[in-house]
Amino acid sequence: MVSFKELGLVNTREMFAKAIKGGYAIPAFNFNNMEQLQAIIKASAETKSPVILQVSKGARNYANQTLLRYMAQGAVEYAKELGWEHPQICLHLDHGDSFELCKSCVDFGFSSVMIDASSLPYEENIALTKKVVDYAHQYDVTVEAELGVLAGVEDEVASEVSHYTKPEEVVDFATRTGCDSLAISIGTSHGAYKFTPEQCTRDPKTGRLVPPPLAFDVLDAVMEQLPGFPIVLHGSSSVPQEYVDMINKYGGKLPDAVGIPEEQLRKAAKSAVCKINIDSDSRLAFTAAVRKVFAEKPAEFDPRKYCGPARDLMTELYKHKIINVLGSDGKAE
Numbered sequence: 001m002v003s004f005k006e007l008g009l010v011n012t013r014e015m016f017a018k019a020i021k022g023g024y025a026i027p028a029f030n031f032n033n034m035e036q037l038q039a040i041i042k043a044s045a046e047t048k049s050p051v052i053l054q055v056s057k058g059a060r061n062y063a064n065q066t067l068l069r070y071m072a073q074g075a076v077e078y079a080k081e082l083g084w085e086h087p088q089i090c091l092h093l094d095h096g097d098s099f100e101l102c103k104s105c106v107d108f109g110f111s112s113v114m115i116d117a118s119s120l121p122y123e124e125n126i127a128l129t130k131k132v133v134d135y136a137h138q139y140d141v142t143v144e145a146e147l148g149v150l151a152g153v154e155d156e157v158a159s160e161v162s163h164y165t166k167p168e169e170v171v172d173f174a175t176r177t178g179c180d181s182l183a184i185s186i187g188t189s190h191g192a193y194k195f196t197p198e199q200c201t202r203d204p205k206t207g208r209l210v211p212p213p214l215a216f217d218v219l220d221a222v223m224e225q226l227p228g229f230p231i232v233l234h235g236s237s238s239v240p241q242e243y244v245d246m247i248n249k250y251g252g253k254l255p256d257a258v259g260i261p262e263e264q265l266r267k268a269a270k271s272a273v274c275k276i277n278i279d280s281d282s283r284l285a286f287t288a289a290v291r292k293v294f295a296e297k298p299a300e301f302d303p304r305k306y307c308g309p310a311r312d313l314m315t316e317l318y319k320h321k322i323i324n325v326l327g328s329d330g331k332a333e
């Protein structure tokens with residue numbers, strides 16, 4: 001048993017309370033490798049933004065859970081080295097799908113876990129979420145739960161259709177489970193293809209897809225039911241068209257990739273939405289930078305020469321999100 005406190009990590013309780021009060025949101029960035037983690041920490045340290053490092057089940061399988069844990073521990077020290085006196089870094093399990101997985105993360109030094117039982121019938125979602133909450137709270141680990149179903153694909157989480165969260169269920173759910181935050185479905189979606197062309201309109205000037213707006217009426221109704229309760233948005237990448245264009249220009253093939261417009265996320269961040277998950281955008285930045293080097297310098301075979309530029313582009317992306325979308329800069333001195 002390792003406590004997250006020994007690792008210098010923090011849970012989400014204070015982070016979220018401050019974020020709701022301050023009208024901003026905490027970035028939750030997924031990581032699978034060293035370059036991504038360096039970019040996240042550098043961007044957070046330079047902007048003094050609290051940050052949530054997310055590990056999915058797929059990331060655990062890809063990078064090894066032991067290594068990821070020590071990387072997160074190393075991240076705290078790296079942040080201090082960068083001059084961030086009091087780093088506010090949370091290590092969070094993204095989309096935990098069983099009690100056993102969540103327990104293993106709690107025992108292993110995670111400061112926060114998500115139990116995603118949203119695909120189960122309502123009562124089963126409550127029972128499993130409560131079981132995880134009861135265990136995690138013994139160790140002061142915070143728990144995110146989910147109500148409603150997001151469309152799209154993220155690692156092993158996939159659904160073809162979305163079901164908006166039912167605002168009439170949230171009070172009962174939050175009360176009976178004791179969860180610390182709630183991921184809701186208001187039209188965000190996992191992956192780089194969040195909407196089909198049929199769901200979108202097309203901008204006649206640019207030819208680009210314009211996605212349908214988020215269901216802010218559902219968010220408003222949830223906030224009315226649960227005033228001041230921390231709300232989480234998954235699948236909130238914007239799929240920046242400059243990266244998509246770069247990928248396509250240098251030999252990639254991502255036709256009609258589309259995300260959530262940043263002005264909608266900006267609006268959400270000012271509300272009780274206090275955690276916004278961003279993964280695909282960083283994957284796109286990484287791939288765009290690597291493709292560019294491969295196309296322009298075909299003789300290059302030193303991974304540092306293409307992972308380095310990828311890291312730089314991701315750092316820039318993370319800083320942009322923190323400063324211009326979430327507003328979390330300067331919130332953790």
Ligand SMILES: [Zn+2]
Pocket residue numbers: 095154190234235277
């Ligand atoms: Zn998600």
